[in-house]
Amino acid sequence: MSLLPILRFPDPRLKKVAAPIETIDGSVRRLARDMAETMYEAPGIGLAATQVDVHRRLIVIDASETRDQLLTLVNPEIVELEGLQVCEEGCLSVPGIYDKVGRAERVVVRYLDLDGAQRSVEAVGLLAVCLQHEIDHLEGRVFVEHLSQLKQVRIKNKLAKQARITA
Numbered sequence: 581m582s583l584l585p586i587l588r589f590p591d592p593r594l595k596k597v598a599a600p601i602e603t604i605d606g607s608v609r610r611l612a613r614d615m616a617e618t619m620y621e622a623p624g625i626g627l628a629a630t631q632v633d634v635h636r637r638l639i640v641i642d643a644s645e646t647r648d649q650l651l652t653l654v655n656p657e658i659v660e661l662e663g664l665q666v667c668e669e670g671c672l673s674v675p676g677i678y679d680k681v682g683r684a685e686r687v688v689v690r691y692l693d694l695d696g697a698q699r700s701v702e703a704v705g706l707l708a709v710c711l712q713h714e715i716d717h718l719e720g721r722v723f724v725e726h727l728s729q730l731k732q733v734r735i736k737n738k739l740a741k742q743a744r745i746t747a
């Protein structure tokens with residue numbers, strides 16, 4: 581298993597739209613395993629393939645307290661959206677930045693598991709937020725794009741300053 585490097589905002593590769601996975605083979609399973617290891621080590625509660633510069637529709641999530649309930653979703657699509665919740669979000673691709681984002685309170689997501697079986701998951705609360713956050717990544721959207729233009733400029737300036745200091 582390998583830890584994968586995570587792209588940092590505003591890397592333009594984070595804006596790429598991921599392609600559907602046609603065949604769930606060994607390479608997809610190995611990628612899912614490496615993404616899960618990378619997510620747990622970060623630590624995070626979700627990770628999209630886009631964030632590790634693989635532009636295929638694959639996400640991993642573990643929003644459990646016990647960190648032992650891994651969800652691996654191939655070609656996930658939101659089929660139901662209901663209500664509204666506002667939560668503080670962060671992102672492994674935007675380190676040190678947290679802000680409130682409005683998302684649906686309840687979602688139903690249809691996906692394939694690693695055996696190619698069609699499944700669906702109904703989620704509310706943090707899991708619903710995480711599913712929407714990760715599926716945004718597959719569409720080339722980072723959570724800061726839900727914020728005001730002024731906040732986005734300030735975030736880019738802050739991250740650019742951090743990059744200069746650590747270079």
Ligand code: K2U
Nearest residue numbers: 624625626627669670671672673710713
């Ligand atoms: O996509 C990612 O970078 C993973 C995010 C997923 C996430 C963001 C906001 C809300 C829920 C999930 C990371 O897990 S960011 C770290 C984190 C952990 C717990 C709660 C919020 C953020």
Ligand code: ZN
Nearest residue numbers: 670671672673
């Ligand atoms: Zn993220």
